[in-house]
Amino acid sequence: MSTESIFVIAGSLVLISIMVSTVSDRWGIPALVLFMGIGMLAGSDGPGDIYFDNVKIAQVVGIVALIYILFSGGLETHWNRIKPIIGPGLLLANIGVMISATMVAAVAVWLFDLPPLVGLLLGAIISSTDAAAVFNVLRTRGVRLPEPVESLIELESGSNDPIAVFLTIGLTSFLTSSNHSVGALAVEFVMEMALGVIIGGLGGFLITWLINRLRLQDGLYPVLTLTMTIMVYGAAVLVHGNGFLAVYVAGLVVGNRPIIHRRSLIRFHEGIAWLMQIAMFLTLGLLVFPSQLPPLMGSGILLALFLMFVARPLSVIIALGFTRFNIRERVMIAWAGLRGAVPIVLATFPLIAGIPEANKLFHIIFFVVLASVTVQGMSIGWVADKLKLHSHEIQINSKPLDFIPEISPESTVYEVVVPDDARLAGRNIMELQLPRGALVVLIRRGRETIVPSGNTRVQANDKILMLADQQALEVINQRLNIAKQAG
Numbered sequence: 364m365s366t367e368s369i370f371v372i373a374g375s376l377v378l379i380s381i382m383v384s385t386v387s388d389r390w391g392i393p394a395l396v397l398f399m400g401i402g403m404l405a406g407s408d409g410p411g412d413i414y415f416d417n418v419k420i421a422q423v424v425g426i427v428a429l430i431y432i433l434f435s436g437g438l439e440t441h442w443n444r445i446k447p448i449i450g451p452g453l454l455l456a457n458i459g460v461m462i463s464a465t466m467v468a469a470v471a472v473w474l475f476d477l478p479p480l481v482g483l484l485l486g487a488i489i490s491s492t493d494a495a496a497v498f499n500v501l502r503t504r505g506v507r508l509p510e511p512v513e514s515l516i517e518l519e520s521g522s523n524d525p526i527a528v529f530l531t532i533g534l535t536s537f538l539t540s541s542n543h544s545v546g547a548l549a550v551e552f553v554m555e556m557a558l559g560v561i562i563g564g565l566g567g568f569l570i571t572w573l574i575n576r577l578r579l580q581d582g583l584y585p586v587l588t589l590t591m592t593i594m595v596y597g598a599a600v601l602v603h604g605n606g607f608l609a610v611y612v613a614g615l616v617v618g619n620r621p622i623i624h625r626r627s628l629i630r631f632h633e634g635i636a637w638l639m640q641i642a643m644f645l646t647l648g649l650l651v652f653p654s655q656l657p658p659l660m661g662s663g664i665l666l667a668l669f670l671m672f673v674a675r676p677l678s679v680i681i682a683l684g685f686t687r688f689n690i691r692e693r694v695m696i697a698w699a700g701l702r703g704a705v706p707i708v709l710a711t712f713p714l715i716a717g718i719p720e721a722n723k724l725f726h727i728i729f730f731v732v733l734a735s736v737t738v739q740g741m742s743i744g745w746v747a748d749k750l751k752l753h754s755h756e757i758q759i760n761s762k763p764l765d766f767i768p769e770i771s772p773e774s775t776v777y778e779v780v781v782p783d784d785a786r787l788a789g790r791n792i793m794e795l796q797l798p799r800g801a802l803v804v805l806i807r808r809g810r811e812t813i814v815p816s817g818n819t820r821v822q823a824n825d826k827i828l829m830l831a832d833q834q835a836l837e838v839i840n841q842r843l844n845i846a847k848q849a850g
Contacts, residue, residue: 372413376405380641393740395493395644395703396733402648415649418714424646425708427593428639429524430610434592435636436521437614438629443837445518448511451686452518455696459519459682460526464490466674467666474662475727480538481720487530488710489670489728492520493703493736508699508752512692516699524705525608529555531709535716551603558604560612566595567616574622584624585631588617626776640704647707647729655726663727667734675700691750698746702735776804777836779827793817800835804828 383397405411415421445452468486472479507513533548570591574584592610599609622628656663676697683693710728713721792803792815806813807826813819821827831839 372405376401376645377638377641380645393701393736395640396736396740398641398644399648399651399733402645403651403653404648405645406649406651406653408653413649415646418650418711421646421650422708422711422715425643425704425711428643429607429705429708430592430596431589431632431639432636433521433524433607433611434588434614435632436517437611437616438618438632440517440521440615440618442615442619444510444514448515448518451683451688452515452522454682454686455515455519455679456523457526459678460490460523460530462681463670463674463678464530466677467670470669470674471666471727474666475659475723477720480534481718481724484531484534484538484713484718485724485727487527487534488724489702489706489731490530491524491527491702491705491709492700493705508695508747512688512695512752515688516696519696519700521611522608524611525556525559525605526552527705527709528607529605531712535712535718538713538718539716555603555605556608558602559599559606559608562599562602562604563595563609563612564616566591566598566609567613567620570595570613570617571620571622574617574624574628581624581627584628588628588632589635643704643708647704650711651726651729655722656730659723659727659730663730664734666727667731667738670702670731671698671735671739691752695747695750695752698739699743701739702732704732706732777829777831779829779839781821781823781825781827789820789822791818791820795821797829798835798838801829801831801839804830 380398380401383401384394386397403409405413407414464483464486466486467489468479468482468484471477471485472482475482477485508516529552533551537548570588573587573591577587579587592613595613596606596610599606618629676694679693679697679700683696688696706728707725710721710725713724718724795803797803803815805828806815806819806821807828808822808824829839
């Protein structure tokens with residue numbers, strides 16, 4: 364196949380994925396299911412008849428994609444939101460993962476007649492969650508979870524990948540070499556996490572310093588962050604730290620520090636994250652041979668159901684046992700634990716290491732991920748309805764728009780949704796008494812866009828685009844929710 368043909372085929376698959384993503388927005392089907400489906404259809408078992416079985420290339424694509432997806436996730440995570448639930452989040456991301464992995468391993472050994480260590484490897488691989496798919500479905504269906512539930516799901520998804528990676532690599536090494544012990548793995552885990560946080564933190568501060576100090580052409584700032592992100596990952600791995608944790612922490616630091624070109628950088632990395640997701644899911648879809656799935660279907664369905672209805676809920680209940688979350692919130696957190704691309708990428712490690720059961724593991728994991736994302740992803744809004752966990756707080760969502768000038772490097776455009784029962788309805792802009800550092804830019808009323816003046820009156824269900832820095836936002840949030848309660 365010529366280079367030009369590869370370009371045309373690759374570009375066509377990405378273009379089809381972009382166009383098909385509108386189905387995700389319309390019907391609430393998680394986008395990753397559609398992307399993987401396109402990859403499977405394009406593969407050797409589908410009408411596309413593209414033969415692809417290069418596990419190493421798939422792994423490299425997956426690792427690079429995860430680096431930029433995690434950095435983008437950290438970049439858009441507000442520290443003030445996750446700070447109150449950092450403890451429960453780390454418990455869920457570590458203790459919860461280990462409990463879930465152990466329970467899945469026990470059932471997998473029985474269902475698939477696997478050796479115990481191989482079963483534990485399968486459990487470790489499949490233990491990581493992917494909240495990106497959850498938020499995509501929630502937002503397209505207009506569902507918003509209350510705080511701190513939504514922030515906890517977001518924090519867990521960004522922080523449980525490192526332990527899943529560590530357990531997978533550690534158990535793979537354990538199965539292929541006799542030079543490892545459980546004690547050594549435990550010490551290595553602590554060191555990897557600590558070094559990952561340190562390198563990520565230092566890398567984040569260095570990226571921030573470079574962005575603010577260097578005077579570059581505007582188009583070079585995204586190039587700078589792309590370059591530094593991959594360097595942070597490499598530096599962490601070279602000193603035996605966890606590279607995935609490092610890039611997430613680096614993104615978290617950069618996203619919560621004052622930097623110039625904030626909006627354009629966030630928008631750029633959001634686009635890169637989407638491109639990486641499409642490339643990763645298409646590649647993994649191509650790597651799967653659908654003809655090998657039917658023999659695993661019966662046992663795979665049982666394992667997926669056990670994961671969704673037993674292992675995940677119990678791990679959440681136990682990990683959050685001494686926290687303030689009630690049973691309805693824990694059920695919601697459990698159901699939001701969708702499996703995504705990370706387990707499928709991790710399944711390539713045993714394949715490359717040459718573990719005898721690796722091919723079987725890969726297809727089991729692919730099937731379970733597909734079942735989890737489809738069932739949980741399409742029902743997440745319904746579950747939130749049944750548990751009565753729709754948020755009734757004023758909605759304030761970050762909307763970085765490039766055409767609006769900054770008040771300060773920390774300023775961002777936020778969308779404030781005015782509920783029906785808010786006292787704000789009927790008031791004009793002047794009566795809102797916005798704090799210094801805040802400005803109402805636009806009002807979206809149905810399909811109408813209004814450029815407001817001081818006398819413009821706010822109506823129920825208006826979406827107010829408001830430019831504010833973090834300090835002003837906290838004052839606005841407090842005033843608006845007081846006004847709602849008074850209404």
